[in-house]
Amino acid sequence: MAALSRRSLFGMGVAAGAVALTAPRLAFAQKPTPSLEYEAMLMNCIDPRFSTWTWAYMGTQGWQNLYSQFTIAGGPVAAVVDSDPFKTWQKAWWDNLAISIQLHQVKRVVGLCHRDCGAAVLAYGDKIKTDPAFETAKLSEALRTFRAEVKKRHGLDADLGIMALNGAVQVVT
Incomplete structure (x- = not known):
C-alpha cells in the first residue's frame, strides 16, 4: 500500500472538516416546517x-x-x-x-x-x-x-x- 503524502492527508482533512460543518445544516434542513401559516x-x-x-x-x-x-x-x-x-x-x-x-x-x-x-x-x-x-x-x-x-x-x-x-x-x- 502506498504511503499518503502530506498533501493527500491535508486534502482529506479539509474534506472531513467540510462534511462535519455541513452535516448539522443538512440535518436541520430536513426537519419539517413547524407551521404552514404564512403572514x-x-x-x-x-x-x-x-x-x-x-x-x-x-x-x-x-x-x-x-x-x-x-x-x-x-x-x-x-x-x-x-x-x-x-x-x-x-x-x-x-x-x-x-x-x-x-x-x-x-x-x-x-x-x-x-x-x-x-x-x-x-x-x-x-x-x-x-x-x-x-x-x-x-x-x-x-x-x-x-x-x-x-x-x-x-x-x-x-x-x-x-x-x-x-x-x-x-x-x-
Missing part, C-alpha cells in the same frame, strides 16, 4: 434592482420567512391593467393567490410597485418615465385597484407601496 403573499415586479430591497422591506415588516411571493413583470400593475402584455398573466396570479391562501393560510397580501418600471411604461406610456407626479398617480391607482380586487376575490386586506430606487417605500393608502 402574507407578496406580489412584486421581476426587476432585479429591487430584489434585495424587497427582501429587506419584508423583513422590516416582521415577515421574514413568513410570506409567499409571486413575481411578474409589473407586479400589481400587471394584475389589474387591461392591456395585452398582461391579460394572459392575470389568471396565473389570481390562481396562485387562491392556492397560497389554501396551502399557507395567507392573512394579507402585499403589493409593491417600483419607480422606473419598464412594465409600467408598457401599461401607461412614456409619460410615466418623465413625469414623477403622473408615475405616482398611475402606480397608486393600480395599487388601489389591486387592493380592491384582492378584497373582492378573497376578503383579504392588502398593504401597498411604491418602492424608490434606493429601497424606500412610499405607503399607498
Whole structure:
C-alpha cells in the first residue's frame, strides 16, 4: 500500500472538516416546517434592482420567512391593467393567490410597485418615465385597484407601496 503524502492527508482533512460543518445544516434542513401559516403573499415586479430591497422591506415588516411571493413583470400593475402584455398573466396570479391562501393560510397580501418600471411604461406610456407626479398617480391607482380586487376575490386586506430606487417605500393608502 502506498504511503499518503502530506498533501493527500491535508486534502482529506479539509474534506472531513467540510462534511462535519455541513452535516448539522443538512440535518436541520430536513426537519419539517413547524407551521404552514404564512403572514402574507407578496406580489412584486421581476426587476432585479429591487430584489434585495424587497427582501429587506419584508423583513422590516416582521415577515421574514413568513410570506409567499409571486413575481411578474409589473407586479400589481400587471394584475389589474387591461392591456395585452398582461391579460394572459392575470389568471396565473389570481390562481396562485387562491392556492397560497389554501396551502399557507395567507392573512394579507402585499403589493409593491417600483419607480422606473419598464412594465409600467408598457401599461401607461412614456409619460410615466418623465413625469414623477403622473408615475405616482398611475402606480397608486393600480395599487388601489389591486387592493380592491384582492378584497373582492378573497376578503383579504392588502398593504401597498411604491418602492424608490434606493429601497424606500412610499405607503399607498
